Amino acid sequence: MKVLLDSHRCQGHARCAAFAPETFVFDDDGFSRVREGMEDVKPENAPGVRKACANCPELAISIIED
Amino acid sequence: MKSIKDIERTMDFHGEALDNIFETYRLMRENCPVGRSEKYGGFWFLSKSEDIFKVEQDADTYSVKPTMLVPPVADFPMIPIDTDLPELMDYRRILLPLFTPQALAKMEKPVRDIAQDLAREFADSGTTDATAGFARALPTIFFSRLAGFPEKDWPKFDAWVDDILYERTLDPERAKKAQDAVMAYFDDLIEKYRGRTIDEADTGTIMDYLLEAKIKGEPLSRQELLSYCYLMFLGGLDTTAWAIRASLWHLAQDLDAQRKLRENPDLIPMAAEEILRTLSPVQAMGRTCKKDTVIRGQEIKAGDRVVLLFGAGNRDPDIYDEPEKIKIDREDNRHLAFGAGHHRCLGSNLGRRELVIGLEEFLKVVPEFTLGDPSEKWYGVGRLTLNFKK
Numbered sequence: 027m028k029v030l031l032d033s034h035r036c037q038g039h040a041r042c043a044a045f046a047p048e049t050f051v052f053d054d055d056g057f058s059r060v061r062e063g064m065e066d067v068k069p070e071n072a073p074g075v076r077k078a079c080a081n082c083p084e085l086a087i088s089i090i091e092d
Numbered sequence: 093m094k095s096i097k098d099i100e101r102t103m104d105f106h107g108e109a110l111d112n113i114f115e116t117y118r119l120m121r122e123n124c125p126v127g128r129s130e131k132y133g134g135f136w137f138l139s140k141s142e143d144i145f146k147v148e149q150d151a152d153t154y155s156v157k158p159t160m161l162v163p164p165v166a167d168f169p170m171i172p173i174d175t176d177l178p179e180l181m182d183y184r185r186i187l188l189p190l191f192t193p194q195a196l197a198k199m200e201k202p203v204r205d206i207a208q209d210l211a212r213e214f215a216d217s218g219t220t221d222a223t224a225g226f227a228r229a230l231p232t233i234f235f236s237r238l239a240g241f242p243e244k245d246w247p248k249f250d251a252w253v254d255d256i257l258y259e260r261t262l263d264p265e266r267a268k269k270a271q272d273a274v275m276a277y278f279d280d281l282i283e284k285y286r287g288r289t290i291d292e293a294d295t296g297t298i299m300d301y302l303l304e305a306k307i308k309g310e311p312l313s314r315q316e317l318l319s320y321c322y323l324m325f326l327g328g329l330d331t332t333a334w335a336i337r338a339s340l341w342h343l344a345q346d347l348d349a350q351r352k353l354r355e356n357p358d359l360i361p362m363a364a365e366e367i368l369r370t371l372s373p374v375q376a377m378g379r380t381c382k383k384d385t386v387i388r389g390q391e392i393k394a395g396d397r398v399v400l401l402f403g404a405g406n407r408d409p410d411i412y413d414e415p416e417k418i419k420i421d422r423e424d425n426r427h428l429a430f431g432a433g434h435h436r437c438l439g440s441n442l443g444r445r446e447l448v449i450g451l452e453e454f455l456k457v458v459p460e461f462t463l464g465d466p467s468e469k470w471y472g473v474g475r476l477t478l479n480f481k482k
Contacts, residue, residue, distance in 0.1 A: 035149075037436040043193045044361065055185060056192035056441070080424040083432045084149070 027067045028090040035086035046074035103129035105375045106261045110471045117404035126390040132163045135397040139404035141411045148433035154379040162378040171319040186305040207453035223476045227337035235328040240297025278321040333473045334373035344463045363420035369427035375403040402428040
C-alpha cells in the first residue's frame with residue numbers, strides 16, 4: 027500500500043498527525059507532507075493511514091492499494 | 093404548524109432558532125438543500141455536506157467579502173477571515189507557525205495545568221455553573237496568555253463577547269457599543285505594546301507576532317492590527333468555551349458515555365470530534381458569489397449571499413450512519429466544524445487540544461455529574477448547572 031498527499035489541497039487541519047504521526051510531517055506553517063521514506067506504508071501503520079485518509083477534511087490524502 | 097416553505101423563508105441559525113435547529117436542518121436537507129431565506133437581507137443556504145465542502149474549496153467562485161459573518165459582527169472587514177486570496181495567505185502566515193503540531197506540543201502542559209486547577213476548584217467549591225467555572229475560564233486564561241491580553245483585563249471579556257456575538261441579533265445597538273469598546277481596548281493595548289510599557293511585550297505572544305509581522309516588507313497598519321486583534325479576541329475565546337460547555341452538557345445526560353470516557357480516556361479525542369460534529373460552535377458562515385453559478389440545479393447570481401450551514405452538513409445522512417446520534421466512538425468523522433479550504437479555522441488545532449485536555453482533566457477530578465437544570469440550552473456559552481456529589 028502507498029500513500030500520497032496532495033499539497034495543493036492540504037490546509038493544515040493536521041488530522042493526519044492525530045492518526046498517523048509516524049507517516050506525516052509538518053512544515054513551519056503546519057502544512058503536511060508524507061515523511062521521506064514513508065510513502066510505502068508498512069502493514070503496522072496501515073490502519074492509522076487509512077483513518078488519516080478518511081478524516082482529512084480536504085481529501086488531500088490518497089491510498090494506492092497493492 | 094409552519095409549512096416547509098415558511099421554514100425555508102425564515103431560516104435562521106441564531107438565538108431561539110437554535111432550539112429546534114437540528115429538526116429544521118433535517119427538513120431543509122430533505123426538501124430544499126439549496127434554500128432561500130429572507131433573513132439578514134436575504135441569502136441562499138446550503139445544508140448538504142458535499143455542497144458546503146465544494147463552496148469552501150472554490151475560491152474562484154466565492155468571496156468572503158464583505159464579511160463571512162451573517163449578520164456581521166463588525167463594521168470593518170475582519171482580518172484574516174474577511175479577506176480573499178492572495179491577501180488571506182499573507183495574513184494567515186503571520187500566525188500559522190503558532191498553531192502547528194510542533195508548536196502545540198509545547199502548549200500541552202500549560203493547558204493541562206490550567207485545566208487541572210480549574211477542575212479541582214470547580215469540584216471543591218460550592219458553585220455549580222460549569223460554564224463560568226470551567227468552560228469559559230479555560231480558554232480565557234490559556235488563550236489570553238498566548239495572545240498577550242493582560243490578566244487584569246480578563247474580567248471584562250465575557251460581557252463583550254456576549255454582547256458582540258449573542259446580542260447582535262436581539263440588540264444591535266448594544267453589540268455595536270461592545271464592538272467599539274473592544275476596538276478602543278485594543279487601540280490602547282497596541283500602544284502599550286509599542287511603548288513596551290507592559291510586562292507581556294516581547295514574550296512571543298500573538299500580539300508580539302502581529303506587531304513584528306511584515307507583509308512585502310511593510311508592517312501591518314493600525315487598522316489591520318486592530319482588525320486582527322478583534323478577530324483573535326472573538327475567535328479565541330467564544331468557540332472553545334462553547335465546545336467545552338456543549339461536551340459537558342451532552343455528557344451530563346449520557347452517563348454511559350461519561351463512564352466510558354472516565355474508564356478509557358484514550359477515547360476522549362474521538363469523542364471530542366463527535367461533539368464538534370454534532371454540536372458545532374460555529375453553525376454557519378457566509379460567502380458572496382462572484383459569478384453566476386448553479387448548485388444542485390438552483391441558479392445563484394453574482395452578488396448573492398450564500399450561507400454554508402456547517403451544522404446541517406455535519407448531520408447529513410449521505411455522509412454519516414445515524415447522523416443525529418452522538419456516538420463517542422465514531423471513527424470516520426470528516427466534519428465541517430472548523431470549515432475547510434483556505435479559510436479553515438486558524439486556531440482549530442489549539443481549540444481541539446483545549447477541548448480534549450479540558451475534558452480529560454474535568455473527568456479526572458469531577459465525579460459523575462448530571463444536568464442540574466434541563467431548561468438550559470445545548471448551544472451558546474450561557475450557564476450550565478451540573479449536579480454531582482461533593
